[in-house]
Amino acid sequence: MASVCGRMALRAAARQNVTYTPVRFCKMMNDPMEHATGIEKRELLAKAAGNDNPFDMKVFKRGAGTKENPNLIPSAFDARIVGCICEEDQTYVQWMWLQKGTPKRCECGHWFKLIEKAAV
Amino acid sequence: MSTHSNHPFHLVDYSPWPLTASIGAMTTVAGMVKWFHQYDNSLFLLGNVITILTVYQWWRDVSREGTYQGLHTLSVTTGLRWGMILFILSEVLFFVSFFWAFFHSSLSPSIELGAMWPPLGITPFNPFQIPLLNTVILLTSGITVTWAHHSLMEGNHSQTTQGLFFTVLLGIYFTILQAYEYIEAPFTIADSVYGSTFFMATGFHGLHVLIGTTFLIVCLGRHLNNHFSKNHHFGFEAAAWYWHFVDIVWLFLYVSIYWWGG
Numbered sequence: 001m002a003s004v005c006g007r008m009a010l011r012a013a014a015r016q017n018v019t020y021t022p023v024r025f026c027k028m029m030n031d032p033m034e035h036a037t038g039i040e041k042r043e044l045l046a047k048a049a050g051n052d053n054p055f056d057m058k059v060f061k062r063g064a065g066t067k068e069n070p071n072l073i074p075s076a077f078d079a080r081i082v083g084c085i086c087e088e089d090q091t092y093v094q095w096m097w098l099q100k101g102t103p104k105r106c107e108c109g110h111w112f113k114l115i116e117k118a119a120v
Numbered sequence: 121m122s123t124h125s126n127h128p129f130h131l132v133d134y135s136p137w138p139l140t141a142s143i144g145a146m147t148t149v150a151g152m153v154k155w156f157h158q159y160d161n162s163l164f165l166l167g168n169v170i171t172i173l174t175v176y177q178w179w180r181d182v183s184r185e186g187t188y189q190g191l192h193t194l195s196v197t198t199g200l201r202w203g204m205i206l207f208i209l210s211e212v213l214f215f216v217s218f219f220w221a222f223f224h225s226s227l228s229p230s231i232e233l234g235a236m237w238p239p240l241g242i243t244p245f246n247p248f249q250i251p252l253l254n255t256v257i258l259l260t261s262g263i264t265v266t267w268a269h270h271s272l273m274e275g276n277h278s279q280t281t282q283g284l285f286f287t288v289l290l291g292i293y294f295t296i297l298q299a300y301e302y303i304e305a306p307f308t309i310a311d312s313v314y315g316s317t318f319f320m321a322t323g324f325h326g327l328h329v330l331i332g333t334t335f336l337i338v339c340l341g342r343h344l345n346n347h348f349s350k351n352h353h354f355g356f357e358a359a360a361w362y363w364h365f366v367d368i369v370w371l372f373l374y375v376s377i378y379w380w381g382g
Contacts (some may be wrong), residue, residue: 036301
């Protein structure tokens with residue numbers, strides 16, 4: 001009898017669907033993406049969209065780099081500084097300004113061209 | 121200006137605070153010299169006022185840049201992390217110098233001290249009374265600050281508030297007990313190298329507890345104003361790192377100066 005009563009009480013308690021966690025009574029914080037603003041938010045949105053390099057900060061692996069098929073350098077501005085590692089084991093970087101509309105040939109023969117890319 | 125850039129770095133605006141901070145530090149130090157030599161602490165207090173006003177406004181600006189202007193990208197927070205790590209490292213070395221002075225004097229006590237440690241005539245504190253309680257208080261505050269941090273990472277606003285509140289309360293309780301010990305102390309900073317090293321080390325630790333408590337209070341206020349999100353709250357993390365550092369220094373102080381050295 002006692003066990004039947006016990007089972008009935010347990011079932012009644014289970015039906016009420018009570019959650020025994022204090023989190024229920026807590027004020028929770030908003031979504032971090034909604035909380036962010038400015039360039040921080042634009043960076044988070046770019047990363048959420050699958051772009052893990054929104055500011056093009058990583059080293060760019062050079063392609064063929066011929067005059068007809070130059071290395072395309074993205075920039076939101078009229079010019080960008082490019083550093084060419086002409087030889088693989090070279091101990092210095094060949095820095096140069098690359099202007100929009102004027103493809104440029106590095107001393108080593110590789111061509112670069114600035115292409116427009118919207119700012120983050 | 122810096123909100124229209126297409127790079128992740130924060131090029132800061134011109135700010136008067138480095139200049140006013142330097143003036144405040146200079147005034148404070150000059151004020152201490154005046155205080156110790158002429159028994160007049162007015163210049164020292166003026167230096168404190170200048171420094172506190174600078175600190176308030178400088179960090180208010182950083183909070184605005186991070187929270188309202190969104191200038192703290194991932195690269196920027198990495199820089200802030202390194203800054204805090206290197207700052208705490210420099211603080212560790214600051215305390216190393218006091219421990220060095222303490223062990224230099226206590227491991228081979230000179231003939232003037234009675235060739236013994238604690239020196240002849242010094243009555244040290246019983247380490248198993250208030251100092252032990254203070255150890256428990258700081259260890260507990262380490263738990264409550266971790267509670268606050270995990271609540272923050274879970275996005276639990278209420279429990280972050282509670283955890284931070286109890287951490288601040290324990291910090292204040294520690295300070296009150298240390299003040300009581302200082303008032304009751306049977307020796308002064310002028311009583312042999314024991315008093316000098318004791319008050320130099322515990323005094324600077326107490327100052328750091330005050331700064332750490334202030335840092336945590338600022339975090340509590342910022343949290344109540346919804347400045348933090350569950351994955352961007354470096355101000356809080358820096359305060360927690362600093363608080364753990366203060367906690368660890370106390371453990372060394374307790375074991376070396378209060379227990380072994382008492």
